[in-house]
Amino acid sequence: MKVESIDSDLINKYIGGKGLAAHYAYKEIRGGVDPLSPENKLFIFNGILTGIYPGFTRYVVASKSPATGIWCDAYSGGRFGQELARTGFMGIIIEGKAPTPSMIRIDGESMTIEGSGILDGKNAYERCATLKPLSAMVIGPAGRKMVKFACIMNDMDGPGRAGVIGRGGLGAVMGSKNLDAVAIRGRLRDRDLIRQEVSKDVSATYLKAIKYLRDYVVKGIDLGGNLPAVEMSAGAKVLPVNNFMAGVVEGWERLAVPEIRRNTIKHHTCPLCPLACGVHVKADGEEVDRIEYETVALNGFNCGHTDLRKVVRICRLCNELGLDTMSAGVVASFAMECTEKGIYDFGVRFGDYEGHLRLIKKIAEREGVGDLLAEGSKRASETVKAPELALQVKGLEFPGYDPRGVVGMGLAYATADRGADHLRAWTITAELKDPFTMRGKAELTKYLQDRNAALWTLICCDNIPANTTGNPEEWVDLCLEMLKTVGIEVDKAGFMRTGERIYNLTRLFSVREGISRKDDCLPAKMHDGRPDTKWKIERGDFERLLDAYYELRGWGKDGIPTADKLKELGIP
Amino acid sequence: MAKLLIHGHAVPARLSKEGMEIEPKEGDIEGLLLEAVEEAAELREVLIKDGRLRTDITILVNGRHCMFLEGLKTKVLKGDIVEVLLPMIGG
Numbered sequence: 001m002k003v004e005s006i007d008s009d010l011i012n013k014y015i016g017g018k019g020l021a022a023h024y025a026y027k028e029i030r031g032g033v034d035p036l037s038p039e040n041k042l043f044i045f046n047g048i049l050t051g052i053y054p055g056f057t058r059y060v061v062a063s064k065s066p067a068t069g070i071w072c073d074a075y076s077g078g079r080f081g082q083e084l085a086r087t088g089f090m091g092i093i094i095e096g097k098a099p100t101p102s103m104i105r106i107d108g109e110s111m112t113i114e115g116s117g118i119l120d121g122k123n124a125y126e127r128c129a130t131l132k133p134l135s136a137m138v139i140g141p142a143g144r145k146m147v148k149f150a151c152i153m154n155d156m157d158g159p160g161r162a163g164v165i166g167r168g169g170l171g172a173v174m175g176s177k178n179l180d181a182v183a184i185r186g187r188l189r190d191r192d193l194i195r196q197e198v199s200k201d202v203s204a205t206y207l208k209a210i211k212y213l214r215d216y217v218v219k220g221i222d223l224g225g226n227l228p229a230v231e232m233s234a235g236a237k238v239l240p241v242n243n244f245m246a247g248v249v250e251g252w253e254r255l256a257v258p259e260i261r262r263n264t265i266k267h268h269t270c271p272l273c274p275l276a277c278g279v280h281v282k283a284d285g286e287e288v289d290r291i292e293y294e295t296v297a298l299n300g301f302n303c304g305h306t307d308l309r310k311v312v313r314i315c316r317l318c319n320e321l322g323l324d325t326m327s328a329g330v331v332a333s334f335a336m337e338c339t340e341k342g343i344y345d346f347g348v349r350f351g352d353y354e355g356h357l358r359l360i361k362k363i364a365e366r367e368g369v370g371d372l373l374a375e376g377s378k379r380a381s382e383t384v385k386a387p388e389l390a391l392q393v394k395g396l397e398f399p400g401y402d403p404r405g406v407v408g409m410g411l412a413y414a415t416a417d418r419g420a421d422h423l424r425a426w427t428i429t430a431e432l433k434d435p436f437t438m439r440g441k442a443e444l445t446k447y448l449q450d451r452n453a454a455l456w457t458l459i460c461c462d463n464i465p466a467n468t469t470g471n472p473e474e475w476v477d478l479c480l481e482m483l484k485t486v487g488i489e490v491d492k493a494g495f496m497r498t499g500e501r502i503y504n505l506t507r508l509f510s511v512r513e514g515i516s517r518k519d520d521c522l523p524a525k526m527h528d529g530r531p532d533t534k535w536k537i538e539r540g541d542f543e544r545l546l547d548a549y550y551e552l553r554g555w556g557k558d559g560i561p562t563a564d565k566l567k568e569l570g571i572p
Numbered sequence: 573m574a575k576l577l578i579h580g581h582a583v584p585a586r587l588s589k590e591g592m593e594i595e596p597k598e599g600d601i602e603g604l605l606l607e608a609v610e611e612a613a614e615l616r617e618v619l620i621k622d623g624r625l626r627t628d629i630t631i632l633v634n635g636r637h638c639m640f641l642e643g644l645k646t647k648v649l650k651g652d653i654v655e656v657l658l659p660m661i662g663g
Contacts, residue, residue, distance in 0.1 A: 232661060235588070401662060429659045435628065437639050440639070538636065
């Protein structure tokens with residue numbers, strides 16, 4: 001282990017979180033390395049406001065993804081980010097591979113790499129419990145087996161809200177390094193994170209942040225877990241149903257807010273945050289500490305289930321095994337459609353609850369058909385010669401919103417820097433200057449991608465701009481005020497430019513791996529009329545939208561940033 | 573007649589299932605929607621904001637997003653199906 005300092009120039013250019021991770025990943029991961037080889041690296045960073053302001057206790061993990069072979073960054077709440085800030089470190093970079101299963105322990109002044117025998121045979125919840133009182137990010141059995149959509153989980157055993165680094169199979173990267181856990185307890189107190197001379201400014205800005213959250217975001221969060229999206233998606237007919245074959249299903253109300261509220265036994269929060277977004281549910285004896293829209297939509301409707309007890313059990317099982325519930329749901333629905341259509345018998349059909357549970361266990365253990373599915377839906381679909389049934393972009397499975405109809409989300413999925421992702425640009429809510437034109441849609445996608453890349457350098461909770469009932473730009477302005485209190489003065493244009501710089505850098509990382517326009521595409525199913533509504537995205541229309549987007553980005557028609565754009569952004 | 577369907581949370585189910593039959597007098601999407609508001613007062617709070625058509629809705633004509641056509645000026649013909657999707661939160 002060695003300690004490095006970060007140049008102040010780098011902080012000025014990339015601020016923290018996503019920006020620093022992108023800088024180091026581009027610089028230190030050689031193009032073409034196997035994501036599961038010792039040459040790949042794992043970057044764990046917090047943000048410059050972490051542990052100081054409400055909404056800033058998250059952390060990022062970034063690496064070359066084994067699911068996609070390109071850039072991947074994923075974020076998690078809970079206590080770990082705050083505890084990382086208390087260590088006094090901005091981040092941890094993990095390189096190489098341990099000879100035997102190991103864990104990193106940072107406890108006060110002590111830093112060790114030690115055997116992880118105490119975690120053997122334990123699931124993710126038990127591992128976090130074993131490592132208490134330290135806050136730990138752990139992998140489960142699926143990470144050890146290097147399942148391509150294994151996740152990293154933290155603080156699974158409370159107190160407070162648990163967190164999941166869900167997307168892109170970063171748990172498999174940890175597994176490939178024989179790293180079972182990173183457990184930390186910082187040496188600093190919360191007040192040590194704030195310089196004495198600015199504590200009054202921080203206090204004043206802190207109160208403004210709390211007021212914004214209470215006035216606008218508490219109402220938007222509602223029950224939490226983005227669960228109100230069930231009703232809205234059903235209303236707009238964009239729910240994923242049976243591997244995206246329909247947009248709404250009879251009985252969807254059984255997985256909607258009133259039913260989940262009736263079965264909610266607790267709410268959990270991250271440290272410092274007044275938003276109780278963690279929804280702890282117990283339904284007919286099945287219990288899970290944290291359930292969200294994506295899990296419900298992709299493992300419920302999308303797999304033929306509308307029974308809350310079943311979805312809760314599926315969610316808990318994925319958590320225990322350390323599987324991303326989003327990819328797990330889409331991989332399972334792919335297997336179900338293949339089986340029903342007689343393409344390949346994965347032994348499970350839509351609505352087959354027991355078969356679904358068996359499939360999840362087989363995937364985590366890479367047993368039988370589970371070994372094929374553990375590679376993710378893209379590779380599995382190529383093997384069984386049914387690529388049209390895999391709902392993925394660049395190897396990352398779809399989120400739980402059907403972009404047919406809401407085509408702007410199709411552009412967002414196709415151009416998100418880590419593969420199919422709905423959070424880099426949630427285009428469905430915004431009021432547009434130019435709402436009914438391609439240019440307006442492309443502008444919005446680019447703006448949100450850049451803005452969120454900037455916000456994620458601070459590792460701001462994405463629930464805030466996504467769920468506010470107020471103006472999300474007011475929150476961005478408040479973030480700039482917060483930055484000023486810690487000595488970073490940047491105006492809105494400069495902040496947006498930082499986001500654009502980062503988005504271009506992550507694109508360059510992936511271009512180096514062979515990504516270009518040919519990969520910024522949607523699965524064939526999106527171009528076919530959906531059976532229930534006939535909605536579809538015409539291929540020609542999508543290509544025109546992509547042209548408008550590339551032009552705004554200053555990228556060539558091949559989707560590669562031009563030399564002029566890179567020079568303008570100060571990317572060497 | 574053209575058919576208008578409106579999909580969204582808290583919108584009466586009949587507007588999403590059966591919809592409304594409207595004579596496309598003005599000839600384009602904007603005209604059709606304003607005509608629908610005239611015919612059914614309940615649509616005013618669904619489609620109008622600050623005295624004009626909302627700018628955060630998605631409009632499809634025969635399953636195709638209107639941005640690929642002529643936007644609000646897209647011609648609506650007899651037999652066309654115009655669908656409006658209301659905005660939603662997500663995450």
